[in-house]
Amino acid sequence: MAEETPQVAPSSEAPRAPKIKVRKPKQRSCDERNEKGKLCAGHLKRWYELTPEVEAIVGKGAEIYRCEFCKVLFRPDPKQLPNSYTLRY
Numbered sequence: 001m002a003e004e005t006p007q008v009a010p011s012s013e014a015p016r017a018p019k020i021k022v023r024k025p026k027q028r029s030c031d032e033r034n035e036k037g038k039l040c041a042g043h044l045k046r047w048y049e050l051t052p053e054v055e056a057i058v059g060k061g062a063e064i065y066r067c068e069f070c071k072v073l074f075r076p077d078p079k080q081l082p083n084s085y086t087l088r089y
């Protein structure tokens with residue numbers, strides 16, 4: 001009799017929450033590192049097709065960028081928000 005192949009995954013699997021980072025000032029490329037420690041450096045592109053999971057976190061119609069390679073999501077740098085708060089001395 002053949003031994004049963006173990007195919008039951010450990011039950012500790014957490015629900016997959018989308019990973020959302022925050023862009024650093026002037027950041028244009030992804031700073032994720034893969035398991036070998038190599039910088040991803042993918043281009044961050046404006047991402048319009050927010051999934052419901054992401055919308056639940058960032059809000060509907062939020063400005064979100066996504067790495068073209070590893071698909072990590074980025075929120076805009078909070079200091080670079082639109083001109084509603086222009087510095088005037």
Ligand SMILES: [Zn+2]
Nearest residue numbers: 030040067070
């Ligand atoms: Zn990336």
